[in-house]
Amino acid sequence: MEKAMDVEMEREGGGEEEEEETESVSDVLRDRFRLSTISIAEAEAKRNGMEISEPIVACISDLAFKYAAEQLAKDLELFAQHASRKIVKMEDVVLSGPTLLLGPDTARGRMHVSVVSCGP
Numbered sequence: 150m151e152k153a154m155d156v157e158m159e160r161e162g163g164g165e166e167e168e169e170e171t172e173s174v175s176d177v178l179r180d181r182f183r184l185s186t187i188s189i190a191e192a193e194a195k196r197n198g199m200e201i202s203e204p205i206v207a208c209i210s211d212l213a214f215k216y217a218a219e220q221l222a223k224d225l226e227l228f229a230q231h232a233s234r235k236i237v238k239m240e241d242v243v244l245s246g247p248t249l250l251l252g253p254d255t256a257r258g259r260m261h262v263s264v265v266s267c268g269p
Contacts, residue, residue: 179214186210221245 190209194201228241 179218182214182217183210186213 187206187210190201190206224245225237225241228244229235229237232238232241
């Protein structure tokens with residue numbers, strides 16, 4: 150009986166460690182994505198002879214990450230499912246091009262203007 154409790158405790162503890170590791174990996178990916186986005190925004194501003202403020206750069210970075218994490222991931226999953234696959238392939242990313250360039254509603258034949266806010 151005691152061994153069964155020990156095994157159960159190990160399973161529960163292992164789940165917490167795995168969850169923490171997943172969160173840690175997600176945090177690293179989010180930070181790298183944001184740094185890349187900031188670098189691109191600053192380079193584009195410089196290339197066009199413009200200045201861009203830190204709050205605007207942070208806002209662009211947050212919006213890009215939210216879009217990639219939420220909408221793009223859903224679209225890629227749907228493209229893969231439509232092709233009866235469980236794995237996203239490069240062709241799914243290519244098919245998401247109109248969504249990336251024009252936004253999800255425009256790519257589906259609808260266009261609207263939305264107001265977004267930045268920050269937590």
